[in-house]
Amino acid sequence: MKKTAICAAVSAAILTSFAAQAVEVKVLDKTLMPAGNFLAYTEFELSGEPLAESLGLDLDVLDPAQANQPTAFDFAAGIESYEYSEEAMYALNYQSQMGPHLVNGPINAKRGGKMENLGVRFVEMAKAVGFPATEIPQNMYPISVPYYAGSPEFAQKPDTTTVNGDEIEVLTAKGKSETIQAVVPAYFRDYKSLAWNPETFDKSINPASLGAILLKEVMWSQDFLGGMHVTESDEEVEAESSTMDQDGKHSLGVSAADGFNGMVLTEQSIDKLLIMQNQLGYNGKKLGVTFGPDYNPANGPIWFAHKVAVTEGEKNGVTSIKSLKVTEGASTLEDTWLTLWPVSEFYAFTDQRTANTAQNPAFLSVFDGAPFAAAPKANVDSKTSNNVTGDDAFSLASNISNLLFKNIAALHFNKKEGTFVTEYNNGKQGNKVSTFDSAYSIVALAIYQRAQDALPVGYASADGGDVNFKSAQGKEALAMIKAQADFIVNKLVNKQGLVVDGLTIGGKVESNTSLDAQFSAIRGLVAAFLATGDESYKASARSIYVAVEKNMFDKGINTWAQAPGKATIHTPYTAAAISGGLREAILHLKNEEGENVPALELQLLTERYTSWFKTVINGGMQQAEWVGDSGENLIKNSKNTDTDEDGVPQIIAAGGKYGTAMTMANKVSVK
Structure with a gap:
């Protein structure tokens, strides 16, 4: 049995140190803004099971009922970070009602546009993965696209009627061991009472918001649909061929339940991409401008406007999009990279190019015509000049990623300076450089390059592959990655070795050195190192981390601060950067033989990972947790609403009149 190199004694010391701190994490804004929230939750997913396993943990030893076992780090990463990431996605996508219903989306419209058409589709998807349709949660409210923002507080009292569950032996985060009789609340299987207050919604479509939840969907879909299972026993098996699901013994998905979620999430992803392709193209004057595989911004750029207001309609008794109107027409760098990343992941997930002999047979099986449409031959041959616009998953990803890549190069990349700028508006490129957005643009471009060249993405985005197309697009992406990494190292690092938040080209260099800038720069430079093989980027990232440790670690709270001893504002972007940057440090910057920093x-x-997560995330930024997979249980005849004693309450006790969904706060103060 393998375990991490972090011994239990060190783990205990971390917890003792954490418990001794009088740290105040004060929630300043509960709003859910999907862009930052689900970027953070994507980093949480990657810093979850994949990180713990990479350090030698046998995932089978993890048990959500046994807090901080086998070590506090293993549990924080492999259970809490990972499960918070998944459950928040369901809170938005299945429960919140913060967006138009999937029944009224473009995919279902082709089937007839009625609720019964969607019902038949859900049964088809359940059958494909061997999941009993009777176990689909009641009153799911799958949304096509998320709105820009809204409060995750419930609009009504969740149904807490309970039935007896299992008897469980638990070990709490405070070391209390006991046997409990768990009960299951009605809201666990019936989502009707978990809707959020629609009066709080900013009913606009924003590309970064759409892209961030699309990123969560495709990351989990790749995880859920990356293998098959024996239908009768639910035992996970590796897919030996793309037709294995047709043998009467195997079904799609690594398990029936996971496979079903993978199906629903993929359906939602395709709906988003159809809306992007058919309704959201914008040329500065008109919305709904069409674009195809021959798109060239030199002939007139088409992009996705920063905010598009939705006038809601009602069909099938639920919300629909009645009309759309651009309210903020600029193309922003965040909107571009935060859609390029997930669409590139989706491209790799759905890749049916005949030359990609390394594609996972399980993925090919999902997109072979049933349950999802296959791509036309023109889009999977060795040529790109003959590509056509399509509404299947791979054709959508191919067309949209092409537009996004050409736009990040033409609208946002300043070739003279070798850096990305934050805005393109009124036909002009801006002059502001954001360290955070520039660094994450490197991350997005690295995934785009890997997808184009048929290299692994998802959890394996640092791995080599058996195939490498070395495409023209991939080479262009690598050139921009190198230029931007050089710019960060040469222009954005101050005399202390810290990274500034940004600059104005030809003007002022900002003096502020936020946590967001430090850890996003580390994240981006490691991505540049892995993409190019240039060791200088790794050395620079190591140097920045050492400077952060020297100048920004606050012993009083046992984690980093903007200025040690003073309150620090954390947003989901801060959480994303720290989770992602620290993970890359653990994986790629740690001392190797002969190094002793x-x-x-x-x-x-x-x-550092454990103390940050326990202090900031469990200390208040994660507003609530779901029942089960992250360690929280309802106990029979008990009013305890934090039964695992980790500081994160159940949804019914997370503030607001009726409670709050299991999402991250938009802003907290830590001191």
């Missing part, structure tokens, strides 16, 4: 010892890095 104290700050980069693996033991200290994992201790």
Whole structure:
């Protein structure tokens, strides 16, 4: 049995140190804005099971009922970070009602546009993965696209009627061991009472918001549909061929339940991409401008406007899009990279190019015509000049990623300076450089390059592959990655070795050095190192981390601060950067043989991860947790609403008149 190198004694020391701190995490804004929230939750997913397993943990030893076992780090990463990421996605996508219903989306319209058409489709998807249709949660409200923002507080009292569940042996985060009789609340199987207050919704479509939840969907879909299972026993098996699901013994998905979620999430993803392709193209004057595989911004750019107001209609007794109107027409860098990343992941997930002999047979099986449409031959041959616009998953991803890539190059990349700028508006490129957005543009471009060249993405985005197309698009992406990484190193690092938040080209360099800038720069530079093989980017990332440890670690709260001893504002972007940057440090910047930088010892890095997560995330930023997979249980005849004693309450006790969904706060103060 393998375990991480972090021993239980160190784990106990971390918890003792954490418990001794009088840290106040004050929620300043509960709003859910999908862009930042689901970027953070994507980093949480990657910093979850994949990170713990990469350090040698046998995932089978993890048990959500046994807090901080086998170590506090293993549990924070492999259980809490991972499960918070998944459950928040369901809160928005299945429960919130913060967006138009899937029944009224473009895919279902082709089937007849009625609720019964969607019902038949859900039964078809359940059958494909061997999942009993009777176990589909009642009153799911799958949305096509999310709105820009809204409060995750419930609009009514959740149904807490309970039935007896299992008897469970638990170990709480405070070390209390007991046997409990768990009960299951009605809201666990029936989502009707979990809708959010629609009066709080900003009913606009924003590309970054759409892209961030699309990123969560495709990351989990790849996980859920990356293998098959024996239908009768639900045992996961590797897909040996793309037709294995037709043998009467196997079904799609790594399990029936996971496979079903993978199906629904993929359906929602395709709906988003259809809306982007058919309704959201904008040329500065008109919305709904069509674009195809021959798109060239030199002939007139088409992009996705920053905010498009939705006038709601009602069909099938639920919300629909009645009309759309551009309210903020600029193309922003965040909107571009935060859609390019997920669409590139989706491209790799749905890739049916005949030359890609390395594609996972399980993925090919999902997109072979049933349950999802196959791509036309013109789009999967060795040529791109003959590509056609289509409404299947791969054709959508191919067409939209092409537009996004050409736009990030033409509208946002300043070739003279070698950096991305934050805005394109009124036909002109701006002059503001954001460290955060520039660094994450490197991340998005690295995934785009890997997808185009048929290299692994998802959890394996740092791995080599058996195939490498070395495409023209991939080479262009690598050139921009290198230029932007050089710009960060040469223009955005101050005398202390810290990264500034940004600059104005030809003007002022900002003096502020936020946590967001430090950790996003580390994230981006490691991505540049992995993409190009240039060791100088790794060295620079190591240097930045050492400077952060020297100048920004606050012993009083046992984690980093903007200025040690003073309150620090954390947003989901901060959480994303720290989770992602620290993960890359653990995986790629830690001391290797012959290196002895104290700050980069693996033991200290994992201790920093644990103390940050326990202090900031469990300390108040994660507003609530779902029942079961992250360790929280309802106990029979008990009013305890934090039964695992980790500081994160159940949804019914998370503030607001009726409670709050299991999402991250938009802003907290830590001191």
